[in-house]
Amino acid sequence: MTAPRTVLLTGAAGGLGTLMRELLPPYGYRLRLFDQRPVETIENAGNAGNAGNAAGEAEVITAELADREALGEAVRGVDAIVHFAGISLEAPFEKILRANIEGTYHLYEAAREAGVRRIVFASSNHAVGFTPRPADGSGAIGVDTPRRPDTYYGLSKGFGEDLASLYWDLHGIETVSVRIGSCCPEPTTVRMLSTWLSPADAARLLHAALTAPDVGHTVVYGSSANTRLWWDLSSARALGYEPRDDAEPYAAALLAAQGELDDDNPEHAHLGGSFCTDPPQWPH
Known part of the structure; x- marks a missing residue:
């Protein structure tokens, strides 16, 4: 599959969407931006545009996923979709249902x-959040581990993966579901030494997911090449993803400030970290 010319980026005003608005265009994509909140474009923010197209030059649609007319306009003529829209933390089930479950269904419909044939779906490590944490750096958790969501949010990501599988089998729409770890400029907790996905590696992974041939429905973990990595990245590497970053340079300072992970601490015992507490705590 050749690189798509136009990609719809939903959730473009969110944290990850904002990062990818700058990092994806240099790979040759022209972005169409979709969010229920106004998107502050690079042009409006006063920054220089990137190669390929500046986010300030991108088409912007401000609407909810429940707006079927606006969503139909957003998907018309695009070569692929990167679906980030939705609630990214725990919330009451009714809100998760509307934004993450019904919203993802509306997008696939x-x-x-x-006639869009490729979607990259932002799943989450929280779809398997109650899986016990392995030894640091074992890379033992594969994509075939049973789903054990840690929140309604994690539950919605499992639904999204299954919906993607259904639309591949039933309608031939290919999806790469990316179980994103902790995507931020740098890790801020000891847990993130294992789960960190640098923004640059996130763009590399998305590019691989958009261009790899014959993905059908593929599930991958979204992480950098961390020394303390918990997840098996083989399915992501099979797409052509080659992570270049590692959280380890941040380890000494974080360990000195926070100490080692402790399995007797409920925030440390499972993959989902503080999402596995009642009530869930933040950050990712």
Whole structure:
């Protein structure tokens, strides 16, 4: 599959969407931006544009996923979709249902109607959050580990993966579901030494997911090449993903400030970290 010319980026005003608005265009993508909140473009923010197209030059659609007319306009003519839209933390089930479950269904229906053949779905490590934490650096947790969501949020990501599988089997829409770890400029907790996905590696992974041939429905973990990595990245590497970053340079300072992970601490015992507490705590 050649690199898509136009990619719809949902959730473009969110944290990850904002990062990818700058990092994806240099790979040759022209972005169409979709969010229920106004998107502050690079042009409006006063920054220089990137190669390929500046986010300030991108088409912007401000609407909710429940707006079927606006969503139909958003997907029309695009070559692929990167779906980040939705609630990214725990919330009451009714809100998760509307934004993450019904919203993702609306997106897939719009893609089917428009003939879009490739979607990259932002799943989450929280779909398997109650899986016990392995020894640091073992890389033992594969994508075939049973799903054990740690929140309604994690539950919604499991639904999204299954919906993607259904639309591949039923309608031939290919999806790469990325179980994103902790995507931020630098790790801020000891847990993130294992789960960190640098923004630059996130863009590399998305590019691989958008361009790899014959993905059907593929599930991958989204992480950098961390020394303390918990997850098996082989399915991501099979797409052509080659992570270049490692959280280890941040380890000494974080360990000195926070100490080692302790399995007797409920925030440390499972993959989902503080999401596995009642009530869930933040950050990712």
